[in-house]
Amino acid sequence: MWWCKRNAAGGRLAPAWGRLARLALVLAAVVCERLWPAERRPLLARGHVQDACFLALHAIVVIPLMTLLGVGAATLIGGHAQWIELRPAQNWPGWLLVPLTIVAMDAANWLAHYADHRSDALWRFHALHHSQEELSVLTSFRAHPLMHTTGFLLASIPVVVLMPGRAIDPVLITAYVCVGTLQHANLRWTFGPVGRVIVSPAYHRLHHATDNQAVNLGVVLTIWDALAGYARFPARRAPLTRTGLTGRPVPVEQAGPPRPVLLLLADQLAEPFRTQT
Numbered sequence: 289m290w291w292c293k294r295n296a297a298g299g300r301l302a303p304a305w306g307r308l309a310r311l312a313l314v315l316a317a318v319v320c321e322r323l324w325p326a327e328r329r330p331l332l333a334r335g336h337v338q339d340a341c342f343l344a345l346h347a348i349v350v351i352p353l354m355t356l357l358g359v360g361a362a363t364l365i366g367g368h369a370q371w372i373e374l375r376p377a378q379n380w381p382g383w384l385l386v387p388l389t390i391v392a393m394d395a396a397n398w399l400a401h402y403a404d405h406r407s408d409a410l411w412r413f414h415a416l417h418h419s420q421e422e423l424s425v426l427t428s429f430r431a432h433p434l435m436h437t438t439g440f441l442l443a444s445i446p447v448v449v450l451m452p453g454r455a456i457d458p459v460l461i462t463a464y465v466c467v468g469t470l471q472h473a474n475l476r477w478t479f480g481p482v483g484r485v486i487v488s489p490a491y492h493r494l495h496h497a498t499d500n501q502a503v504n505l506g507v508v509l510t511i512w513d514a515l516a517g518y519a520r521f522p523a524r525r526a527p528l529t530r531t532g533l534t535g536r537p538v539p540v541e542q543a544g545p546p547r548p549v550l551l552l553l554a555d556q557l558a559e560p561f562r563t564q565t
């Protein structure tokens with residue numbers, strides 16, 4: 289999902305095989321969406337095609353941008369802010385330190401998402417993600433490239449503080465990213481009892497409802513929502529909520545006659561920079 293690379297670690301992004309694993313998960317989710325869709329729609333529905341363009345943008349622009357940011361942040365912290373490193377933590381056992389760091393990263397991701405909804409300036413970039421009216425696993429990639437910066441840097445902090453000079457196992461980072469990617473799938477899956485702790489597609493869909501985006505801000509864990517009073521757990525057979533933004537403040541592919549996808553993509557990316565009336 290948009291936030292997915294907020295997994296700064298010693299090796300800031302999932303490695304190449306991790307990205308392939310994520311791609312395999314996306315393909316598997318697409319198959320599941322064909323078999324058990326929450327909303328039945330054509331494979332090449334406008335929303336799916338447009339979000340596939342965002343997937344390409346993600347590979348071409350976002351991954352290199354995050355790599356650059358990661359290297360820049362590491363250099364900056366290494367040179368000027370070593371005081372934030374919690375040295376005693378280096379003696380803590382891995383079974384304690386690694387889960388603690390991942391949970392702290394998830395909290396940072398939650399805070400970044402909260403800020404996306406609370407700050408007008410950040411919301412202008414985040415609105416593109418919420419503009420999708422046909423959610424699918426590909427919506428995980430529907431995000432403005434600049435939206436990643438605050439979250440990525442914020443999520444770097446727990447890693448720098450708790451695990452300076454060490455890397456989290458790429459398998460764990462990949463698993464974290466994959467769980468986060470699945471949340472946009474066009475599936476009714478609630479994950480049963482596990483869904484009380486891990487964000488499920490049905491849980492995250494409530495965050496994309498047209499009438500209330502203030503709930504279910506969790507990225508992978510639901511506990512931050514529960515602590516903040518923002519958790520709304522989906523009922524198994526509840527009517528499906530409509531998704532998107534009321535009034536379509538961001539240009540969307542579902543409006544009017546079809547437009548060339550790349551022109552529309554450029555239009556969507558330019559939206560945060562337009563003067564608002």
Ligand SMILES: [Zn+2]
Binds near residue numbers: 401405414418
């Ligand atoms: Zn949001």
Ligand SMILES: [Zn+2]
Binds near residue numbers: 289417472496
């Ligand atoms: Zn989302």
